[in-house]
Amino acid sequence: MSTPILTVEDLTVRYGTRVALSGVTLTVDPGRRVAVVGPNGSGKSTFLKAIVGLVEINGGRITVHDHAPGQDRCVAYVPQRAGLDWRFPVTVEDVVLMARAHRVGWLRRPGTADHAAVDAALSAVGITDLAHRRIRDLSGGQQQRMLIARALAQEARLVLMDEPLNNLDQGSAETIVDVMDNLAANGVAVLVALHDLALAEARFDTVLLVSGRMIAYGPPSEALSERNLITAYGAGLQVVDGTDGRRVVSDPGCCDDGHAAHLPPVVVHGGAAGLPSVGWTAGDAAGLSGESVTRGHGGRRA
Amino acid sequence: MAAVPEWAGALGDWLAGPWQAAFMLPKFAAVAILAAVCGVVGPFLMLRRMAFFGDALAHAILPGVAIGYYAGGPSAGAMFGGALGAALVAALGISAIRRRADVGEDSAIGIVFAAMFALGIALISRRGVRIDLSHILIGQLLAVGWADVLRMAVVGGGVLAVMALLYKELVIASFDSVLATTLRLPTAKLDALLLVLLALTIVVGLQAVGVVLMVAFLITPAATAYLVTDRLPSMILVSVGVAALSGLIGLYLTYYASIAASAAIVLPCTLCFGAAFVWTGVTRRGRGDSGVM
Numbered sequence: 001m002s003t004p005i006l007t008v009e010d011l012t013v014r015y016g017t018r019v020a021l022s023g024v025t026l027t028v029d030p031g032r033r034v035a036v037v038g039p040n041g042s043g044k045s046t047f048l049k050a051i052v053g054l055v056e057i058n059g060g061r062i063t064v065h066d067h068a069p070g071q072d073r074c075v076a077y078v079p080q081r082a083g084l085d086w087r088f089p090v091t092v093e094d095v096v097l098m099a100r101a102h103r104v105g106w107l108r109r110p111g112t113a114d115h116a117a118v119d120a121a122l123s124a125v126g127i128t129d130l131a132h133r134r135i136r137d138l139s140g141g142q143q144q145r146m147l148i149a150r151a152l153a154q155e156a157r158l159v160l161m162d163e164p165l166n167n168l169d170q171g172s173a174e175t176i177v178d179v180m181d182n183l184a185a186n187g188v189a190v191l192v193a194l195h196d197l198a199l200a201e202a203r204f205d206t207v208l209l210v211s212g213r214m215i216a217y218g219p220p221s222e223a224l225s226e227r228n229l230i231t232a233y234g235a236g237l238q239v240v241d242g243t244d245g246r247r248v249v250s251d252p253g254c255c256d257d258g259h260a261a262h263l264p265p266v267v268v269h270g271g272a273a274g275l276p277s278v279g280w281t282a283g284d285a286a287g288l289s290g291e292s293v294t295r296g297h298g299g300r301r302a
Numbered sequence: 303m304a305a306v307p308e309w310a311g312a313l314g315d316w317l318a319g320p321w322q323a324a325f326m327l328p329k330f331a332a333v334a335i336l337a338a339v340c341g342v343v344g345p346f347l348m349l350r351r352m353a354f355f356g357d358a359l360a361h362a363i364l365p366g367v368a369i370g371y372y373a374g375g376p377s378a379g380a381m382f383g384g385a386l387g388a389a390l391v392a393a394l395g396i397s398a399i400r401r402r403a404d405v406g407e408d409s410a411i412g413i414v415f416a417a418m419f420a421l422g423i424a425l426i427s428r429r430g431v432r433i434d435l436s437h438i439l440i441g442q443l444l445a446v447g448w449a450d451v452l453r454m455a456v457v458g459g460g461v462l463a464v465m466a467l468l469y470k471e472l473v474i475a476s477f478d479s480v481l482a483t484t485l486r487l488p489t490a491k492l493d494a495l496l497l498v499l500l501a502l503t504i505v506v507g508l509q510a511v512g513v514v515l516m517v518a519f520l521i522t523p524a525a526t527a528y529l530v531t532d533r534l535p536s537m538i539l540v541s542v543g544v545a546a547l548s549g550l551i552g553l554y555l556t557y558y559a560s561i562a563a564s565a566a567i568v569l570p571c572t573l574c575f576g577a578a579f580v581w582t583g584v585t586r587r588g589r590g591d592s593g594v595m
Contacts, residue, residue: 052484077484088349088477089534098474102485107467134532150481 141172341542364422441512
């Protein structure tokens with residue numbers, strides 16, 4: 001057993017009097033890929049923000065590399081795209097270079113090593129040709145790749161990504177998952193907030209399922225059990241065992257207000273070997289495509 | 303070599319006119335300093351959507367001018383010192399309000415800084431006080447002498463030096479405060495520093511442009527540069543250029559047409575912005591770009 005890079009003990013975070021997240025206890029070893037999943041407003045983002053020191057901790061303890069949150073520069077945080085000012089007059093290279101500020105130091109200008117790190121990061125996510133593009137002119141997938149490149153340039157040991165796959169084209173999403181695998185292979189621990197439970201099961205070592213509190217933490221097959229999913233996503237969820245896999249069905253009529261944004265995602269655990277995933281929800285009948293249900297939750301601008 | 307046409311000679315005389323008047327030279331120097339400082343600070347103000355802060359800070363300086371007068375008499379130096387003190391107090395006050403604004407940040411600023419402005423008017427309007435309020439509100443560039451230029455150069459030079467040294471950090475804090483926090487940059491201190499630099503810039507411009515039009519001279523060159531450039535360094539350069547050009551045009555207007563200098567400086571800025579706005583609109587349409595960002 002290696003020393004955990006992240007240790008969380010009975011974490012509680014409150015916004016005002018509302019408890020956003022509680023009861024999270026876990027450790028993450030170097031090189032692990034952890035998917036953080038749960039319904040909207042379940043505390044996924046809050047959890048990542050607490051680790052990086054962006055929100056105050058009201059109970060419990062987080063230790064990163066033997067430091068308290070916000071005390072360790074070995075943590076890179078990839079924010080949701082909507083939170084950034086994309087009209088700011090900077091190029092892709094400028095933004096990625098920002099991640100080197102703490103290595104460059106006060107009153108000094110970036111050196112050869114910093115530019116080399118930026119080039120390597122851009123290359124790793126396949127946007128070398130966009131280095132001098134103004135960020136305003138990027139597509140959503142390019143924006144996300146740039147933010148991941150920025151995290152890479154920071155040379156962090158722990159990388160946190162807040163819903164990096166929302167509203168992405170397939171190519172960008174695959175690149176990002178590949179980059180994540182590379183990071184993990186190099187001993188970097190990666191925590192990714194996700195909506196896509198099928199992806200969580202397929203590409204991650206560990207799943208943290210939250211819904212205001214920690215529901216489960218463990219290998220995907222255990223963490224995403226029927227019982228846990230129903231606990232996390234509520235009584236509106238039904239799990240159906242079919243011949244081609246397991247279908248998870250949500251009934252929007254059971255939700256508070258029936259809005260699509262509150263629909264839980266669809267997941268199909270693999271049935272017979274190699275069968276493509278099939279997902280459907282009651283929402284489909286209302287004209288929602290499976291794609292918009294699985295990926296469309298957090299896409300609206302904050 | 304062909305003889306110089308008569309009209310060219312006349313134009314030359316016209317252009318050289320203000321430069322041959324010795325009393326105009328400190329005005330040129332003052333405008334150059336002001337253009338440099340406003341041109342550099344303005345883009346940060348614009349990109350951070352802090353135009354209202356600039357306006358509020360400019361107004362909040364008024365009681366400082368009055369207190370300077372009460373303490374040191376009707377000397378430009380005393381009033382400059384008073385304005386400097388008020389600017390620092392206002393900048394630090396504003397950064398405290400930003401962090402704890404129960405009634406909303408903009409309302410809090412409106413309340414506090416309108417009050418400071420009112421206090422300034424109250425102090426200045428007392429019988430026997432020999433400050434012309436209009437000089438502070440709309441500036442009095444034609445009264446600027448070399449001693450004023452020296453004060454402007456010292457404060458303005460200090461602002462530019464700090465901006466140059468902390469450029470990298472100020473850009474990160476302005477673009478992405480979340481990244482600044484995760485890199486453990488002192489985000490709150492950098493924000494406060496930017497407000498202090500803004501306040502000092504306003505003091506530099508107080509005599510030339512005055513309180514009311516200060517924000518225009520900060521924002522308009524920056525907005526013009528934003529339209530025609532793609533990166534912050536070039537935006538800053540163009541912003542300084544637009545401010546300097548407008549200042550120069552303004553001085554000619556003041557010299558020949560006897561227009562109040564602050565208005566004569568700001569209006570060419572606005573023309574530059576209008577030209578850039580139309581030009582980028584035309585070229586963008588040519589590229590088939592909707593312009594929706």
